[in-house]
Amino acid sequence: MAAHSKALQITTNGKGTYPITQAVAAVVRDSGISFGTVTVFVQHTSCSLIIMENADSTARHDLERYFDRLVPEDVPYFQHTSEGSDDMPSHIRMVLTRTSEVIPINDRSMQLGTWQGIFLFEHRRAAHRRRVIVTVVGEPV
Amino acid sequence: MAAHSKALQITTNGKGTYPITQAVAAVVRDSGISFGTVTVFVQHTSCSLIIMENADSTARHDLERYFDRLVPEDVPYFQHTSEGSDDMPSHIRMVLTRTSEVIPINDRSMQLGTWQGIFLFEHRRAAHRRRVIVTVVGEPV
Amino acid sequence: MAAHSKALQITTNGKGTYPITQAVAAVVRDSGISFGTVTVFVQHTSCSLIIMENADSTARHDLERYFDRLVPEDVPYFQHTSEGSDDMPSHIRMVLTRTSEVIPINDRSMQLGTWQGIFLFEHRRAAHRRRVIVTVVGEPV
Numbered sequence: 001m002a003a004h005s006k007a008l009q010i011t012t013n014g015k016g017t018y019p020i021t022q023a024v025a026a027v028v029r030d031s032g033i034s035f036g037t038v039t040v041f042v043q044h045t046s047c048s049l050i051i052m053e054n055a056d057s058t059a060r061h062d063l064e065r066y067f068d069r070l071v072p073e074d075v076p077y078f079q080h081t082s083e084g085s086d087d088m089p090s091h092i093r094m095v096l097t098r099t100s101e102v103i104p105i106n107d108r109s110m111q112l113g114t115w116q117g118i119f120l121f122e123h124r125r126a127a128h129r130r131r132v133i134v135t136v137v138g139e140p141v
Numbered sequence: 142m143a144a145h146s147k148a149l150q151i152t153t154n155g156k157g158t159y160p161i162t163q164a165v166a167a168v169v170r171d172s173g174i175s176f177g178t179v180t181v182f183v184q185h186t187s188c189s190l191i192i193m194e195n196a197d198s199t200a201r202h203d204l205e206r207y208f209d210r211l212v213p214e215d216v217p218y219f220q221h222t223s224e225g226s227d228d229m230p231s232h233i234r235m236v237l238t239r240t241s242e243v244i245p246i247n248d249r250s251m252q253l254g255t256w257q258g259i260f261l262f263e264h265r266r267a268a269h270r271r272r273v274i275v276t277v278v279g280e281p282v
Numbered sequence: 283m284a285a286h287s288k289a290l291q292i293t294t295n296g297k298g299t300y301p302i303t304q305a306v307a308a309v310v311r312d313s314g315i316s317f318g319t320v321t322v323f324v325q326h327t328s329c330s331l332i333i334m335e336n337a338d339s340t341a342r343h344d345l346e347r348y349f350d351r352l353v354p355e356d357v358p359y360f361q362h363t364s365e366g367s368d369d370m371p372s373h374i375r376m377v378l379t380r381t382s383e384v385i386p387i388n389d390r391s392m393q394l395g396t397w398q399g400i401f402l403f404e405h406r407r408a409a410h411r412r413r414v415i416v417t418v419v420g421e422p423v
Binding site: 001002003005039041042043044045070071075077078079080088091092094095096098099100102131133135137 | 283317318319332333340341344348352378379380383384385386388393394395397398419421
């Protein structure tokens with residue numbers, strides 16, 4: 001058994017979903033680990049991770065619009081508003097989705113389903129550099 | 142340390158929650174691993190996993206009805222509608238719940254609380270065969 | 283590779299978010315494991331875990347108020363009401379958040395971002411003793 005880790009830098013340009021499947025797959029392939037699990041972890045509280053439909057981008061657009069309505073920016077009772085009207089909704093959208101995703105590995109590849117992709121879900125309007133830690137644990141090749 | 146994995150096939154017959162605790166427990170018991178963690182991962186974007194109250198089935202029915210209202214099928218702004226009115230809501234309900242659950246193991250058993258069960262949460266109306274990957278990582282017996 | 287586990291007891295006094303980052307960090311530090319992942323798992327279905335903004339407590343208050351409105355107690359169609367009006371909402375709030383969090387470890391420390399804290403999210407009004415299992419898997423020091 002062995003463990004391997006690498007940090008990814010993801011540049012975001014406003015609210016939306018950003019595909020990271022290929023970047024995570026490369027870390028798994030280069031890890032020297034054949035069989036086990038990979039943990040993808042984002043080090044922020046105003047963006048999050050999701051596994052989502054990867055083929056039709058309208059599905060992601062609909063998801064983003066749904067979240068804009070589920071957690072609107074103009075909630076009158078929010079007190080934590082000093083960092084802008086998109087800040088408190090960003091924390092709530094993060095809590096409603098995921099900070100980590102754990103995916104099984106076999107034969108140096110993630111065992112994702114056909115339609116599954118991994119996405120960083122950016123909840124802030126301004127551009128950001130986001131840090132994602134990819135940790136592989138399992139049996140070496 | 143060792144790793145062990147098995148794929149489960151779960152047959153669903155419409156929207157609802159389907160218990161998989163016993164099937165996962167059997168994989169853990171047969172894994173030869175005594176102490177560590179088990180990762181349960183579903184390879185689909187229109188169903189998901191939850192840990193939920195396992196005793197009173199009305200709790201699960203209430204949960205299902207709540208989700209039917211939180212993510213209704215008749216959202217007027219959805220564009221991703223080619224696969225039916227239950228398709229886009231299924232992706233959103235998946236994102237709002239979980240694609241993987243990670244549970245600690247001790248003495249070849251999951252350390253679930255008394256009322257915790259693992260369920261596959263089916264979000265599509267049609268019957269489906271769903272694939273769940275169970276991966277155990279830890280110290281051998 | 284090695285695995286290490288410890289159970290934490292968390293006392294809650296009503297609905298709210300309770301910081302557990304320091305308690306989890308101590309288990310990691312004492313585990314003898316330098317590099318890998320830690321899984322934090324709560325053994326209950328009426329409270330949950332979140333990673334949340336740890337600096338400004340108004341962000342947590344806003345989050346709690348948001349959840350009070352997203353999953354209100356007076357939903358007319360709930361059937362599972364025998365344990366009180368806060369019981370069924372507690373299960374739904376748990377499903378909408380997380381039962382486990384998985385965090386990468388390097389050099390005997392969790393690789394949390396600057397603003398990330400781990401919190402137990404209590405959804406019941408009465409005082410409770412909650413049990414959290416912390417399991418570390420990785421390479422020994």
